[in-house]
Amino acid sequence: MTDATDTVVTQQLPGAEHWQQLYRYLHEHPELSGAEHETARLVAEELRALPGWEVTERVGGTGVVGVLSNGPGPVIWLRADMDALPVQELTQLEYASRTPGVMHACGHDVHVTALLGTCADLTANPVPGTVVALFQPAEETGAGAQGMIDDGLLDRFPHPRIVLGQHVSPAPAGLVTTKSGPLMAASDSVRVTFNGLGGHASQPQTAVDPLLMAASYVVKLQHLAARQTATANSPVLTAGALHAGTRPNIIADTSEVLLSLRTFSAGVRKRMMAGIERMAQAEAAALGAPQDPKVEFFDPFPVTVNTPGDTERVMATLTAAHLPVMPMSNPITGSEDFGLFGTAAGCPSVFWHIGGIDPAGFTPEDQAHMLEEGALPHDRPSNHSPYFAPDPAVALPTAITTMVTAARSELTRD
Structure with a gap:
């Protein structure tokens, strides 16, 4: 050059x-x-x-x-x-x-x-x-x-x-x-919706906090790309948005996480998608969610x-x-x-x-x-x-x- x-x-x-x-x-x-x-x-x-x-x-x-x-x-x-x-x-x-x-x-x-x-x-x-x-x-x-x-x-x-x-x-x-x-890279957008049980911020023991699920989930997802699917051209998984709640003193009923997944092979893409769903299910179960989370994949690029x-x-x-x-x-x-x-x-x-x-x-x-x-x-x-x-x-x-x-x-x- x-x-x-x-x-x-x-x-x-x-x-x-x-x-x-x-x-x-x-x-x-x-x-x-x-x-x-x-x-x-x-x-x-x-x-x-x-x-x-x-x-x-x-x-x-x-x-x-x-x-x-x-x-x-x-x-x-x-x-x-x-x-x-x-x-x-x-x-x-x-x-x-x-x-x-x-x-x-x-x-x-x-x-x-x-x-x-x-x-x-x-x-x-x-x-x-x-x-x-x-x-x-x-x-x-x-x-x-x-x-x-x-x-x-x-x-x-x-x-x-x-x-x-x-x-x-x-x-x-x-x-x-x-x-x-x-x-x-190939790209997939992901929407994960966690279901909780709303309540008053002063009594979190009466609620199931979906915001806490989402926050914990986003942190744990970093292990998925770094530890479970490491390759020569490793995947990239980024949380672009987290939405929950309307007021400081209200525990929300639901939360939403938006993710961007980038991969270079069909095999790694399949493993990452399965891991994203598996970890969402595990996070919801760990916090006692009343319903399973919903995981949606959209806007795919080859x-x-x-x-x-x-x-x-x-x-x-x-x-x-x-x-x-x-x-x-x-x-x-x-x-x-x-x-x-x-x-x-x-x-x-x-x-x-x-x-x-x-x-x-x-x-x-x-x-x-x-x-x-x-x-x-x-x-x-x-x-x-x-x-x-x-x-x-x-x-x-x-x-x-x-x-x-x-x-x-x-x-x-x-």
Whole structure:
């Protein structure tokens, strides 16, 4: 990897100012999963303004698909996700979200703008073959890719030879990180509801406290990942929320724990899910709950797997184009539904992460950490943080250049 200060893509892209303005608009107007109506409308409008693109809206809900056919040649799919998160933005940017409690905290606004910029480049400088641009809704809930597939994506549009996708990260702009094989974890959300017996806080002996069950349960769950399912790529289990009660002097009837489970193999996933249920049952029994707890698993994501061989070829192409590529030694515990497209189509898929932060903010120590540990520094806002703020001046040139380079290479490959 070259020095971080050398990784900014300085190429002047056609329509650069337009993409900056478009990004700011999208960032100011985020929309939650499945409700990306204005984003989808804008995407369709932008695509229709480009000569040669056939545009289909409402694919899998709010999804948009654009097709550019330039005669015989390969068919490639390029994907960007569109949804935002239920996060209150705290960046204080002049173009911060105008929608209370909703924010593009994962950088999907970068993805949408970059894919539109890629489409514009491929229109202005055509290559034989067919490009299918997928603007996907509801990635954050894990429902969007499957929703588009279930809506006849493979029957309605040209079948791909390969699917390409990318995701912005809090790394120096210009840097590309990925690996062959398992890249990102499978994910399951879990809701555990404990049933107790409400009462007065002054007489806890007359009640069965579900809040106490939930609190004890959350602490004990850490043993499940650390001691009972340790593997080379260990699972991650995080408690994201605990809800119970309404007043200091009232013992509640029920409590709810929300968990996020990340795994890299079907066997470990099965053991973790069984352990989550077993420990909930044991906690309820230990405190004398009047009813068994209810354990629900929802919003599943599959493991994201980069196809060996194809991944190395795409990364070699980016390296030859003087884009710094940092191979990852370990998969990421974050999750994506991108891989469902390649699986459904029975074709290779390659996904990578691109830096979106001004390299001037990275010290030599940061760079050493990235090289030695294959990981990003921990002292800066990351995806899903209310402070996460890719710098569009460097993130968009990085994202557009990377996707254009990969797409052109795959279209011209024998």
